[in-house]
Amino acid sequence: MSGMMTCKELYDFLAEFLEGNLSEEQMRVTKKHLEHCPCCKHYLDNYSEATRLGKSVCTGDLGEETQVEVPETLIQTILAAQKSKSE
Amino acid sequence: MDRTSQQKDTAELDERETHLVRSLKAGDSVAFEQLVREYSGRLLVVAIRFLGQEQDAQDALQDAFLSAFKSISKFEGNSKLSTWLHRIVVNASLMKLRTRKRKPLRPIEDILPQFSDSGGRTASEPLWNVTHDTAVQDRETRNMVRQSISELPDSYRTVLLLRDIEQISTEETAQQMGISIGAVKTRLHRARQALKTLLDPYMQGEI
Numbered sequence: 187m188s189g190m191m192t193c194k195e196l197y198d199f200l201a202e203f204l205e206g207n208l209s210e211e212q213m214r215v216t217k218k219h220l221e222h223c224p225c226c227k228h229y230l231d232n233y234s235e236a237t238r239l240g241k242s243v244c245t246g247d248l249g250e251e252t253q254v255e256v257p258e259t260l261i262q263t264i265l266a267a268q269k270s271k272s273e
Numbered sequence: 274m275d276r277t278s279q280q281k282d283t284a285e286l287d288e289r290e291t292h293l294v295r296s297l298k299a300g301d302s303v304a305f306e307q308l309v310r311e312y313s314g315r316l317l318v319v320a321i322r323f324l325g326q327e328q329d330a331q332d333a334l335q336d337a338f339l340s341a342f343k344s345i346s347k348f349e350g351n352s353k354l355s356t357w358l359h360r361i362v363v364n365a366s367l368m369k370l371r372t373r374k375r376k377p378l379r380p381i382e383d384i385l386p387q388f389s390d391s392g393g394r395t396a397s398e399p400l401w402n403v404t405h406d407t408a409v410q411d412r413e414t415r416n417m418v419r420q421s422i423s424e425l426p427d428s429y430r431t432v433l434l435l436r437d438i439e440q441i442s443t444e445e446t447a448q449q450m451g452i453s454i455g456a457v458k459t460r461l462h463r464a465r466q467a468l469k470t471l472l473d474p475y476m477q478g479e480i
Contacts (some may be wrong), residue, residue: 232473233465238405243419244419253318261309264335267339272300272302
């Protein structure tokens with residue numbers, strides 16, 4: 187990575203940057219770019235929020251949304267399949 | 274509820290689960306029906322998340338229960354029964370994904386950020402005007418996020434679900450999907466980028 191970084195390069199390194207997996211020099215160049223580029227800073231924040239939201243809505247304790255109603259026909263199909271296997 | 278009541282409830286649940294597992298190991302068909310009725314609702318949600326299509330998800334759920342009943346003798350109680358079943362449904366969903374006829378993929382490039390030849394962005398990037406807590410508490414937003422995840426191409430959605438939601442390591446995800454560790458990292462990054470792009474119009478108040 188050169189001393190200067192384009193927005194495209196920053197986007198490529200974003201995940202590694204957030205996980206702290208870049209070298210010291212790469213981290214320095216990335217942080218410097220973010221200080222001077224509001225567009226990339228906003229992208230970083232929005233990307234992080236999208237990732238966090240994905241985790242929260244699929245794993246959070248959201249009551250009834252963590253279950254769906256299962257058709258009785260499906261329950262009966264599963265029970266019948268098990269019965270025929272064990273016979 | 275006070276602490277003592279909570280501990281009592283937990284102990285009763287543990288005892289109930291131990292009894293259920295014992296009956297399942299004995300081949301009790303009533304216990305199997307109880308298992309199916311009690312856990313189907315939450316497990317079907319997991320299968321739908323991976324497979325999208327209701328019918329495929331139902332098939333995966335059936336496979337998962339048959340597999341669970343077959344291997345219940347190996348269940349040693351090191352994890353909760355629900356955790357063990359959850360993992361079996363994830364595996365059944367992955368198996369279904371491998372074998373089902375592939376749908377024409379929406380190219381991921383269509384939902385990735387675009388750049389000019391000089392490497393700059395071709396569009397502006399307004400900051401989402403929402404806090405995490407507010408977004409999570411809003412049912413419409415939660416549905417929008419789930420809907421957006423379901424719109425990701427299969428191979429990207431699967432990596433996102435395994436890594437970010439199921440918290441499976443990069444190495445195991447690579448093994449499960451038969452791809453390299455580098456490919457897992459790239460797909461995860463692109464899946465998150467695409468999710469962000471799909472959420473942009475909603476988060477920026479355009480829809």
